[in-house]
Amino acid sequence: MVAMLKGPIKLICSGCGKEQDYDRDIDDDIPNCVKTIVSQCPECNGGDFGSEIWLDVVGREIDWETGKPFQT
Numbered sequence: 001m002v003a004m005l006k007g008p009i010k011l012i013c014s015g016c017g018k019e020q021d022y023d024r025d026i027d028d029d030i031p032n033c034v035k036t037i038v039s040q041c042p043e044c045n046g047g048d049f050g051s052e053i054w055l056d057v058v059g060r061e062i063d064w065e066t067g068k069p070f071q072t
C-alpha cells in the first residue's frame with residue numbers, strides 16, 4: 001500500500017536553506033510520494049533554472065523518470 005501524502009510539498013533552497021510550502025495540486029507531474037523538493041530560490045540561483053532534487057517522506061531521492069526511489 002502506497003501512502004497518499006496530503007498537504008503541501010516543502011520547498012527547501014539548497015543555497016540559503018529558506019523553506020516554503022508548494023501546493024502539490026499545481027503540478028500533476030510531481031509524484032504523490034514526493035514530500036520535499038530541494039532546489040534554489042530566485043535569490044540564490046541568479047535567475048537560472050535550478051536543478052531540483054525530489055525527496056520522499058523518509059528522505060530518499062525520487063527518480064524523475066519512474067517516480068520511485070532510486071535503487072541503491
Ligand SMILES: [Zn+2]
Binds near residue numbers: 014016018040041
Ligand atoms: Zn536561497
